[in-house]
Amino acid sequence: xxxxxxxxxxxxxxxxxxxxxxxxxxxxxxxxxxxxxxxxxxxxxxxxxxxxxxxxxxxxxxxxxxxxxxxxxxxxxxxxxxxxxxxxxxxxxxxxxxxxxxxxxxxxxxxx
Amino acid sequence: xxxxxxxxxxxxxxxxxxxxxxxxxxxxxxxxxxxxxxxxxxxxxxxxxxxxxxxxxxxxxxxxxxxxxxxxxxxxxxxxxxxxxxxxxxxxxxxxxxxxxxxxxxxxxxxxxxxxx
Numbered sequence: 001x002x003x004x005x006x007x008x009x010x011x012x013x014x015x016x017x018x019x020x021x022x023x024x025x026x027x028x029x030x031x032x033x034x035x036x037x038x039x040x041x042x043x044x045x046x047x048x049x050x051x052x053x054x055x056x057x058x059x060x061x062x063x064x065x066x067x068x069x070x071x072x073x074x075x076x077x078x079x080x081x082x083x084x085x086x087x088x089x090x091x092x093x094x095x096x097x098x099x100x101x102x103x104x105x106x107x108x109x110x111x112x
Numbered sequence: 113x114x115x116x117x118x119x120x121x122x123x124x125x126x127x128x129x130x131x132x133x134x135x136x137x138x139x140x141x142x143x144x145x146x147x148x149x150x151x152x153x154x155x156x157x158x159x160x161x162x163x164x165x166x167x168x169x170x171x172x173x174x175x176x177x178x179x180x181x182x183x184x185x186x187x188x189x190x191x192x193x194x195x196x197x198x199x200x201x202x203x204x205x206x207x208x209x210x211x212x213x214x215x216x217x218x219x220x221x222x223x224x225x226x227x228x229x
Binding site: 032036042043044045046049051089093097098099100101102103104105 | 115116143145147153154155157160162167168203205215217218219220221222223
């Protein structure tokens with residue numbers, strides 16, 4: 001079945017470091033891909049999305065490119081801040097199913 | 113309302129009791145979802161509503177779990193004869209409807225933390 005695999009955390013970085021959180025997926029057809037973020041004490045919120053191959057989603061300095069050839073949607077940020085500390089979830093929506101399938105989540109801790 | 117509201121925020125119950133969890137979606141959002149998040153794990157899909165009907169209830173783990181939605185608004189997730197493995201955070205989300213609804217983005221509630229003792 002359709003699934004999402006994320007790199008295991010926690011990921012601990014110093015402020016201004018470069019961030020990559022790996023995400024790969026298994027799906028039939030042409031799913032849409034998403035990153036959601038959960039800040040401490042808050043609900044999940046959409047960070048960015050890409051709905052077709054080679055699309056790049058971006059928001060708040062984060063980027064991810066939909067790579068169909070490698071079935072990946074890695075999250076990147078050039079310079080992280082302490083305020084980026086959160087749990088990040090990669091997710092996919094199989095074509096025309098109306099639902100999201102989430103990865104396990106990756107905890108990011110940024111130290112000053 | 114301004115966001116997705118879930119109640120209660122915390123629930124402790126004895127094994128074998130029934131519990132009801134409530135979700136108030138954003139007004140006008142016809143799609144509503146329930147997920148479960150066990151400690152240290154990802155989000156597990158339970159059920160999806162489009163309007164008042166549930167086209168996909170494939171994630172409900174057993175017949176002890178049921179959900180309903182009325183008036184294209186409030187939804188209730190009921191767990192009968194609770195077991196310790198039911199302990200988790202139960203999350204509700206809503207979205208504009210249709211089969212492409214995830215592309216509009218889900219809005220999540222803060223969840224109900226259920227502890228079965």
